Amino acid sequence: MRRNHTRTPLIEAIERHRSIHPISFHVPGHKNGLLVGDHPFYQGDLTELSGLDDLHDSHEAIREAEKLLGDVYGSLESHFLVNGSTVGNIAAILASCETGNIVFVQRNCHKSVLNGIRLAKAVPVFIETEWDDAGTALGIRLDAVKEAMKAFPQVKACVLTYPTYYGYTYNLKEIIDECHKHEVICIIDEAHGAHFTLGSPFPESAMEYGADMVVHSAHKMLPAMTMGSYLHIGSKRVDAHKVKEYLTMLQSSSPSYPIMASLDYARSYVGTFIKEDLDQTLEGIRELINGIERIHPQLIVQQADDPLKLIMRLEGRTGYALQELLESVGVYPELADPNQVLLILPLVKKGLSFPYTEAIGRINKALENEPMVEVIPMEGISTSRRTTPFSTLALSLEEMDGKVEALISLDDAEGEVSAGMVTPYPPGIPLLVPGERITADVIRRLNEYIVNKANIQGHHRLADHCVYVYR
């Protein structure tokens, strides 16, 4: 029988503590918010006091809250994370792989996955991604995994991103089943799918598909605070003790109580989400789509496999131009790319509301006077995608360690080996990875990001049109 998800043990413990009007002679330095004028943001920012448990050695409220979390997701064990899915991915990989182990990884993964593989000194084999004609990543194919399995039968783990940032899913169950035939540990970065546990019309969740570990950014799709995430252990293939050890090493010894309390709240929110709440959510989405679809003849609205992800394109304009138009009326999308913008829609419970009508009015204002423009067919990413189902780094980690870096013009970089990770952010998916050979396609895509003044993180000097390579 499911547990009572209206309970929020950690929030209750914090409220109990606050109700006694405690005098703080402890960290944090704002003294229960007193030094910041009792600002409500600070008041629940406590520490490991009696009754408030300890994330790294939990027996009381946090333990109970994590048990409730495991109950919602059907895990063997679940953990609160206070450093995002970033720390979840890194800990999951470190706990599963040793130096030299082969790891299959979806090439368009988040940078934390690649950083985890690098820290584990494991060897990535990149499984290629399918793209649609607008350049949206769709997912990976079972055949690609099978091909890679033939070439690398000793593979130890497989790290996949499901759903993609844009809300697309793929045949994950078949891939997990194939991996399990070979005793390969499946780590699923489900950062954008913490709500999939709600069932139809959301896609099936990685836990239901039998994943060994699943990481959720609760702060992305559930009402948790930024950096609040979950890590779930789904099978005995995982060394749960090692996972816990890495989480303790990698996370602060002073984890944030507001973040943890928000994780407790987010679990209760999803754990008590009922049909009426779903109806309210879907009704809002329908209102939005109906309201914006007819605003402009060149506006294309596309719902992803996840109904909470909405892609908008304005033909003849880049995603950045559309983002600028929307922001000019105070409507802020999650991200823009050269072709489109992505909206992340809310899970709205009955009794709550979201300003969809206002949003439609504003989008109408932003686009109503936009002229029709001639559409020049774009060179889709799909037209230039790699032809091999998988690829490896041109240089191993050891080989990279001994190499000297050179700074060269991006225009001369084709065929060179990248020394830097170069990541447009958002979405945080690296275009260049250290040790990977630079292709003409990647240079073209980087140029597209540069022209559009996208934020590009990493080790590069793109402001001077230069990148670091190994010589």
Ligand SMILES: Cc1ncc(COP(=O)(O)O)c(C=O)c1O
């Ligand atoms: C697919 C994916 N995985 C992992 C992360 C990292 O998540 P967090 O920001 O919670 O550390 C992100 C962040 O954008 C992401 O999109």
